[in-house]
Amino acid sequence: MKVMMENNKELLILFITTLVVLLNLVLGVHGAEKYTRHDFPNDFVFGSGTSAYQWEGAADEDGRTPSVWDTYAHDGYVHGGQNGDVACDGYHKYKEDVKLMVETGLEAYRFSISWSRLIPNGRGPVNPKALEFYNNLINELISNGIQPHVTLHNFDFPQALEDEYGGWLSRKIIRDFTNYADVCFREFGDRVSYWITINEANIFSAGGYDEGIGPPHHCSPPFCIDKSKGGNSTTEPYLALHHILLAHSSAVRLYRTKYKEKQNGFVGISVYSFGIFPNTTTEKDILASQRAHDFYIGWVMEPLLLGDYPTSMKKNAGARIPTFTNHESKLVKGSYDFIGLIHYTNFNIADNSLVLENNLRDYYADMAVFRDGPDLFTNAEYPVEPWGLIEQLNHFKLNYGNPPIFIYENGQRTESNATLQDVSRVNYLQGYIGATLDALRNGSNLKGYIAWSFIDLFELLDGYESSFGLYYVDQSDPELKRYPKLSAKWYSWFLKGGSSSVEAIELEKDPSHVSIGHFFY
Ligand SMILES: *[C@@H]1O[C@H](CO)[C@@H](O)[C@H](O)[C@H]1NC(C)=O
Ligand SMILES: *[C@@H]1O[C@H](CO)[C@@H](O)[C@H](O)[C@H]1NC(C)=O
Ligand SMILES: *[C@@H]1O[C@H](CO)[C@@H](O)[C@H](O)[C@H]1NC(C)=O
Numbered sequence: 190m191k192v193m194m195e196n197n198k199e200l201l202i203l204f205i206t207t208l209v210v211l212l213n214l215v216l217g218v219h220g221a222e223k224y225t226r227h228d229f230p231n232d233f234v235f236g237s238g239t240s241a242y243q244w245e246g247a248a249d250e251d252g253r254t255p256s257v258w259d260t261y262a263h264d265g266y267v268h269g270g271q272n273g274d275v276a277c278d279g280y281h282k283y284k285e286d287v288k289l290m291v292e293t294g295l296e297a298y299r300f301s302i303s304w305s306r307l308i309p310n311g312r313g314p315v316n317p318k319a320l321e322f323y324n325n326l327i328n329e330l331i332s333n334g335i336q337p338h339v340t341l342h343n344f345d346f347p348q349a350l351e352d353e354y355g356g357w358l359s360r361k362i363i364r365d366f367t368n369y370a371d372v373c374f375r376e377f378g379d380r381v382s383y384w385i386t387i388n389e390a391n392i393f394s395a396g397g398y399d400e401g402i403g404p405p406h407h408c409s410p411p412f413c414i415d416k417s418k419g420g421n422s423t424t425e426p427y428l429a430l431h432h433i434l435l436a437h438s439s440a441v442r443l444y445r446t447k448y449k450e451k452q453n454g455f456v457g458i459s460v461y462s463f464g465i466f467p468n469t470t471t472e473k474d475i476l477a478s479q480r481a482h483d484f485y486i487g488w489v490m491e492p493l494l495l496g497d498y499p500t501s502m503k504k505n506a507g508a509r510i511p512t513f514t515n516h517e518s519k520l521v522k523g524s525y526d527f528i529g530l531i532h533y534t535n536f537n538i539a540d541n542s543l544v545l546e547n548n549l550r551d552y553y554a555d556m557a558v559f560r561d562g563p564d565l566f567t568n569a570e571y572p573v574e575p576w577g578l579i580e581q582l583n584h585f586k587l588n589y590g591n592p593p594i595f596i597y598e599n600g601q602r603t604e605s606n607a608t609l610q611d612v613s614r615v616n617y618l619q620g621y622i623g624a625t626l627d628a629l630r631n632g633s634n635l636k637g638y639i640a641w642s643f644i645d646l647f648e649l650l651d652g653y654e655s656s657f658g659l660y661y662v663d664q665s666d667p668e669l670k671r672y673p674k675l676s677a678k679w680y681s682w683f684l685k686g687g688s689s690s691v692e693a694i695e696l697e698k699d700p701s702h703v704s705i706g707h708f709f710y
């Protein structure tokens with residue numbers, strides 16, 4: 190009897206201990222709820238971002254020539270036939286926007302350079318007007334204590350080079366991209382320390398050459414609806430990404446040999462990620478999820494880490510995936526100082542390997558990637574599921590050598606005509622910044638968080654219909670006036686040391702909580 194009681198007591202203690210551990214896990218996984226800026230290291234930077242074609246406008250001013258995005262939009266593929274001709278007119282309003290950044294308390298600003306503005310037609314002489322613009326923007330940021338993070342290629346590839354040799358499908362891109370990077374490092378590298386070569390390398394390749402949802406709009410049946418631009422969905426995505434990796438590593442080598450010693454900066458590449466969760470606990474769904482990790486993230490990360498593509502990709506794609514020569518492999522391996530991670534949402538993965546049988550596979554068709562929530566290509570709001578970010582960061586930590594990571598895009602999508610009271614964006618930022626803190630505390634090598642986007646932009650496929658901005662841009666006003674949303678006030682409050690858990694309503698009621706807004710009224 191006594192023995193049994195003892196056992197029961199032990200069981201009870203074991204039970205309680207387990208419960209506490211489980212509770213901690215659950216709380217940990219669901220993201221820190223209450224935190225302040227001071228919970229993050231001092232050298233961890235917070236900022237927000239935009240990109241050239243989405244923000245600058247002035248599309249044919251001062252010598253800029255079209256990018257593939259200008260062509261795509263003018264061909265009518267964007268929602269409502271919209272384009273980035275004017276966008277937010279950042280080209281003329283950059284001072285006003287930097288002033289807003291200062292008011293908000295941004296520590297860093299991520300933007301991209303328009304290649305076909307800096308070097309019209311992609312190759313040849315540098316455009317002095319573009320030099321002047323980017324120098325002015327960078328100086329304005331630096332003099333206000335805001336750290337610039339600069340992307341060289343943010344989807345807006347020069348149309349002239351696309352026409353001349355098929356852009357990223359040709360090896361010629363390596364030389365032209367390296368020359369472009371050289372101009373940027375030489376002209377701006379004395380003030381810019383953080384460089385990203387290619388934005389969302391994986392999504393750019395899959396989107397532009399597999400499904401053909403974005404420029405250059407290549408795809409082949411049965412993987413696309415509009416096949417007017419030609420292409421081959423089973424080979425081109427692999428080829429484009431191969432050349433991206435070679436061009437990227439060539440630019441990194443250039444930086445390391447010619448600029449690093451003097452400028453002391455860092456060069457990385459950006460990868461689009463989503464939380465990857467098996468649809469069921471069956472072995473085939475778990476294996477499919479591993480393939481999803483390989484095909485989306487390992488596609489870029491394993492060459493950078495090991496000098497070769499993931500085994501599962503080489504097995505499934507066979508001769509369709511290019512091989513690195515020994516020399517190329519050495520060049521690509523280790524060619525990064527940090528990774529720019531883009532993350533918005535999560536997907537479920539189910540096995541779909543039966544399609545292998547009819548040999549009609551495109552880039553990733555042997556797994557079904559789907560979600561229960563809203564489709565990726567609508568302007569519906571994202572669910573707040575920050576455990577997907579944690580899943581990805583753990584995966585980077587355990588499988589890709591825990592590289593230094595800046596979260597370069599993360600944010601909530603709403604309809605652009607929605608209210609300035611964007612509570613869902615506040616909830617989203619609060620959840621994901623909390624998850625960032627959890628991951629940091631659990632050993633992820635995180636260096637910064639850059640919310641997407643600073644103001645409402647030309648949102649590529651969605652045009653001006655959906656928005657991610659902390660600030661609303663009134664597209665019906667010829668002056669394109671900017672207005673702070675609740676999320677701008679929350680972010681500012683947080684950046685200036687306030688508690689993340691402040692009630693949205695408090696920010697509205699008590700103006701002492703916010704130092705922005707008066708700017709406009
Ligand atoms: C913390 O990291 C370890 C691996 O280093 C991982 O196994 C664990 O799941 C992580 N915890 C959370 C809550 O993400
Ligand atoms: C794509 O390329 C592969 C390999 O060269 C070839 O077998 C296939 O027929 C091509 N598909 C199309 C649609 O051209
Ligand atoms: C996901 O799993 C459910 C069972 O939980 C199943 O009904 C559904 O068909 C699966 N989805 C896919 C795409 O396989």
Ligand SMILES: *[C@@H]1O[C@H](CO)[C@@H](O)[C@H](O)[C@H]1NC(C)=O
Nearest residue numbers: 603604605606607608609654
């Ligand atoms: C925004 O526009 C959509 C589509 O035109 C409409 O359904 C919705 O009611 C509008 N919302 C607001 C807040 O005006």
